[in-house]
Amino acid sequence: MESQETSARGVWGSKVAFIFAATGSAIGLGNIWRFPTVVSQNGGAVFVLVYVLAVAVIGFTVMLAELTLGRHSQRNPVGAIDYIKPGSPWKFIGYLGIITGICLLSFYAVVAGWAAGYVFKTAAGAFKGQLTAEMTTKIFADFSSDPLQVFIFFGLIMGLTIFIISKGVKKGIEKWTKILMPALFVLIVLLAVRALTLPGAAKGLSFYLNPDFSKLNGTVILFAVGQAFFSLSLGMGTMITYGSYISKSSNLVSSAGWVSFADTFIALLAGLIIFPTLVSFGQPVDVGGEGLAFQIFPLILSQFAGGYIFGILFFTLLTVAALTSTISLLEVPVSYFVDERNWSRKKAVLVIGIFTFILGIPSALSMGGMQFFTKLKFLGFFAFAFGNISLAVGAFFICVFVGYIWGRKKAFKEIASGNPRFRLRYIWAFSLMVLTPIVILIILYFIKTIAG
Ligand code: PFF
Numbered sequence: 001m002e003s004q005e006t007s008a009r010g011v012w013g014s015k016v017a018f019i020f021a022a023t024g025s026a027i028g029l030g031n032i033w034r035f036p037t038v039v040s041q042n043g044g045a046v047f048v049l050v051y052v053l054a055v056a057v058i059g060f061t062v063m064l065a066e067l068t069l070g071r072h073s074q075r076n077p078v079g080a081i082d083y084i085k086p087g088s089p090w091k092f093i094g095y096l097g098i099i100t101g102i103c104l105l106s107f108y109a110v111v112a113g114w115a116a117g118y119v120f121k122t123a124a125g126a127f128k129g130q131l132t133a134e135m136t137t138k139i140f141a142d143f144s145s146d147p148l149q150v151f152i153f154f155g156l157i158m159g160l161t162i163f164i165i166s167k168g169v170k171k172g173i174e175k176w177t178k179i180l181m182p183a184l185f186v187l188i189v190l191l192a193v194r195a196l197t198l199p200g201a202a203k204g205l206s207f208y209l210n211p212d213f214s215k216l217n218g219t220v221i222l223f224a225v226g227q228a229f230f231s232l233s234l235g236m237g238t239m240i241t242y243g244s245y246i247s248k249s250s251n252l253v254s255s256a257g258w259v260s261f262a263d264t265f266i267a268l269l270a271g272l273i274i275f276p277t278l279v280s281f282g283q284p285v286d287v288g289g290e291g292l293a294f295q296i297f298p299l300i301l302s303q304f305a306g307g308y309i310f311g312i313l314f315f316t317l318l319t320v321a322a323l324t325s326t327i328s329l330l331e332v333p334v335s336y337f338v339d340e341r342n343w344s345r346k347k348a349v350l351v352i353g354i355f356t357f358i359l360g361i362p363s364a365l366s367m368g369g370m371q372f373f374t375k376l377k378f379l380g381f382f383a384f385a386f387g388n389i390s391l392a393v394g395a396f397f398i399c400v401f402v403g404y405i406w407g408r409k410k411a412f413k414e415i416a417s418g419n420p421r422f423r424l425r426y427i428w429a430f431s432l433m434v435l436t437p438i439v440i441l442i443i444l445y446f447i448k449t450i451a452g
Pocket of ligand 1: 030231238
């Protein structure tokens, strides 16, 4: 058997380490910041229902495809495809992933910077005393429109990401995720319990969990599927890259299942916090914007004895959760330049990191910092274009490539290493080759409706 432990690229220290790292990539702002916002804007419970279905069927399918391709080739997304179809134009899937990763990171790191900024805001006592929703809305508006503060924390996040990635896979990614993800989980459960016991919680819950099917339309499905890709880190090769570090003895099917489950669980919990709190503080449930999570979490934290300490802890852990995602976003282009272009790791990290920072400037200025970008709703536009459409397009081609070009039988064989009896393989293959690509094509069709 081939020993991966001797590979120069490095492998995860253990199966658990991989799971933590992949979960760390998946769990981030997508769960706590973006999920409640898209639920709020897309009809509430009906969106939640479509979302869970999208994760279970489409998300799981693509996740397993990416991990399988990555482990088989032990390469970055471009190299992985080239390994299987040398010199073929299919490599564009990898390039698309690299571009998507850089664009995604450029706005994601801005929002991660808000989370980091909120650690300091909370510590400085901004959320002490009796809070109202109007107050936290104003605090967020003042903060996110102040270029100085936004740039300091955006720069901090990019700097930390660059620092961690330059240390490499094992020392960097593994160490962080192992300790801090479980802590975030415990804190979120505590917050959810508190939110559910607020006066008015039931009404918030009903919007969140009691579906109104008259609100189901193409836009809901488009956003649900897009959010599933975003939240599970799919469609741009992150899981190809992470899969390339998994050992041959690991079970890819249970890994994909576990990561999808943990990610969805955290997102659902975040909703259990946001919606009851909104109603309890007299706010409408269906007008969430980019600031929703930042306006609402301080409110629920203020309902805790010891909310001050909890608040600092919460925003610290949110920042860390975002960082375990930013490092996975940067790792995709970096692994390409290191593997395929023979750049040193340090050079790749620095060049791409600085480029991404520059690309993020419009997003950083789009919450009131500069009229021009604010009017364009630049951050929202980037989030939609790269955090939704681009990932869906990438996922479509990954399915087609794994299912038809590489071929399902070869994929089965790779999965069999670590899981000799993959019972659901024909169902997976059907989803990979027929269902998922068709659903993606249909949702891409709906973009016209949204634009129009
Ligand atoms: N999944 C991350 C989140 O939910 O915050 C965001 C993300 C990370 C998307 C890595 C895509 C990716 F490749």
